[in-house]
Amino acid sequence: xxxxxxxxxxxxxxxxxxxxxxxxxxxxxxxxxxxxxxxxxxxxxxxxxxxxxxxxxxxxxxxxxxxxxxxxxxxxxxxxxxxxxxxxxxxxxxxxxxxxxxxxxxxxxxxxxxxxxxxxxxxxxxxxxxxxxxxxxxxxxxxxxxxxxxxxxxxxxxxxxxxxxxxxxxxxxxxxxxxxxxxxxxxxxxxxxxxxxxxxxxxxxxxxxxxxxxxxxxxxxxxxxxxxxxxxxxxxxxxxxxxxxxxxxxxxxxxxxxxxxxxxxxxxxxxxxxxxxxxxxxxxxxxxxxxxx
Numbered sequence: 001x002x003x004x005x006x007x008x009x010x011x012x013x014x015x016x017x018x019x020x021x022x023x024x025x026x027x028x029x030x031x032x033x034x035x036x037x038x039x040x041x042x043x044x045x046x047x048x049x050x051x052x053x054x055x056x057x058x059x060x061x062x063x064x065x066x067x068x069x070x071x072x073x074x075x076x077x078x079x080x081x082x083x084x085x086x087x088x089x090x091x092x093x094x095x096x097x098x099x100x101x102x103x104x105x106x107x108x109x110x111x112x113x114x115x116x117x118x119x120x121x122x123x124x125x126x127x128x129x130x131x132x133x134x135x136x137x138x139x140x141x142x143x144x145x146x147x148x149x150x151x152x153x154x155x156x157x158x159x160x161x162x163x164x165x166x167x168x169x170x171x172x173x174x175x176x177x178x179x180x181x182x183x184x185x186x187x188x189x190x191x192x193x194x195x196x197x198x199x200x201x202x203x204x205x206x207x208x209x210x211x212x213x214x215x216x217x218x219x220x221x222x223x224x225x226x227x228x229x230x231x232x233x234x235x236x237x238x239x240x241x242x243x244x245x246x247x248x249x250x251x252x253x254x255x256x257x258x259x260x261x262x263x264x265x266x267x268x269x270x271x272x273x274x275x276x277x278x279x280x281x282x283x284x285x286x287x288x289x290x291x292x293x
Contacts, residue, residue, distance in 0.1 A: 103156030111149045118142040151176075155210060166202045167192055170209060170227060177213060177225070184224050191231035201288055204264045205229075205238050212240045212284050215257050220244025220282065231290070239285040246276045261286070 121139055126132040154176075167189050174185040197205075209227065216222055222244030230237045258274070261284070265272045270288035 099156040103153040106149050106153040106156070111146055111153070114142055114146050114149070118146070165192070166197060166205065167229060169206055170229065173206075173209065173213070174225070174227060177217070182223065183217075186224075186226045187228075189229040192229060197231070197236055197290065201236065201268055201290070204268065204288065205236070205286070208238065208261050208264055208286055209240060211257050211261055216240075216242045216244065216282075219247070222281065234290050235287055236290055237285065237287045239283065241281065241283045243281045246278050246280045246282055248278060249274055249276055 118139060121135060121142065124131075124135055126135055167187075170189075171187055174187050177183050178185045213225070216225060220242050222242035224243045226239075226241045228237075228239045230239075262272055265286050265288060268288045270286060273285040273287075274282070275285075276282040
């Protein structure tokens with residue numbers, strides 16, 4: 001039975017007429033493209049994040065390497081300084097050993113020869129006043145030579161710093177100078193019994209005093225010498241002052257004597273202060289930190 005035209009025929013799913021074929025709309029294509037773009041954007045974001053993370057890790061590694069290199073350089077510098085100090089100490093020890101050996105040779109051999117020559121000279125029987133004068137003059141020269149060698153050998157031989165305190169050795173040294181009748185000396189010390197001074201630094205201080213006293217005797221024209229030794233905290237300070245003619249420090253500071261003093265002080269990372277001027281005497285002050293040798 002044919003249905004009337006005005007009645008609509010129920011259409012089944014997918015039953016399209018040629019004119020009613022469904023094509024994707026513009027909005028459908030936009031959605032598809034947007035989905036693709038979002039997917040690509042997410043992928044790019046993940047890639048960018050991973051690259052940033054890798055860069056951070058790489059930078060951190062480079063920073064760690066730089067830190068390690070700096071630490072190694074610092075260790076190398078410390079090792080070089082340590083080795084330089086040990087070499088300087090070895091040189092000083094060798095010099096002290098050689099000085100002691102030479103001092104004993106002068107005292108035991110050369111002095112003995114001169115003493116024997118003086119004894120033989122006393123056996124001569126001069127016949128004239130001129131001969132008597134010549135013999136007496138020769139005896140005087142020999143006596144001066146014997147005393148000079150004795151003083152040199154005593155200065156060169158390593159002092160017994162282990163058996164005697166440094167203050168005792170300084171006192172004996174100043175007594176020898178005062179016995180000449182040319183110089184008045186004064187010595188004071190403070191805090192030296194509270195803290196033991198290491199042997200190497202004792203020797204350095206004693207040799208510095210010897211060197212400066214030698215400079216005073218030779219060049220200062222002084223008649224008064226004041227020596228002070230002070231231990232305070234972790235520092236030992238030795239000061240030597242004279243009332244001589246002084247000098248221009250810019251001209252004399254490069255001398256061998258002062259150079260030796262500066263070298264001994266710098267070996268122990270100490271400080272040297274020299275105060276002097278023409279006609280104003282001289283003050284030498286050295287400070288050496290106590291502690292590790």
